Amino acid sequence: MEEKINFEKLRQEMVEHQIKSRGIKNPAVLSAFLKIPREKFVPADLQVCAYDDCPLPIGYGQTISQPYMVAIMTELAEPTKEEKVLEIGTGSGYQTAILCELGCQVYSIERIPELAEKAKKTLKELGYKPTIIIGDGTIGYAEFAPYKLIMVTAGAPEIPQSLIEQLDEEGRIIIPVGDLYSQELIKGIKRKGKLIKEYHGGCQFVPLKGREGWK
């Protein structure tokens, strides 16, 4: 007989051993990770690995990021309730769910329609109501700009100018920038139209493809 997986226990262990122990402290971020069922965001045959300390394939050559990477990006982003957030790279929708759980008003763009539709369905089933847009996120989404926070979950060759323009004054952008194989996690804060950058270590993301990304 097949043994039932205790996802809640796996989720608690993930938060303790992969996230808290590596320095993530924001209580709201930790409680969002404790609440969201990551197993719903991975393909059925990979649910058993949903809480492993690594990214996982979600189809179409794309991945759901490693839990710790989602956590460090969220902690650096400092999202607050009611804030208007633009996410580029919906993927599975897991990062979108974390932002929704933190009370943000989320607009999320995904270039692969099948992934966008799947994420939309998963998020709806869990009661979250982000706006999911199919398109090229490298040019942002001017219709709802400016954004207090922009989170890019794919690796860019440089920070797209359109995204800088669509950031609110004092807005933040979190984005991995580098070559196709490795990137550095950057937090940019807009001040008087310029971006002040902080560097937060190496990472590896799938490429951000589009007009202001990789061709």
Ligand code: SAM
């Ligand atoms: N945040 C996602 C999650 O929690 O599952 C992981 C995202 S995955 C690492 C990166 C995603 O960015 C992929 O789904 C990919 O199709 C998408 N992507 C790449 N370039 C894009 C672009 N220009 N606009 C929108 N999405 C893009």
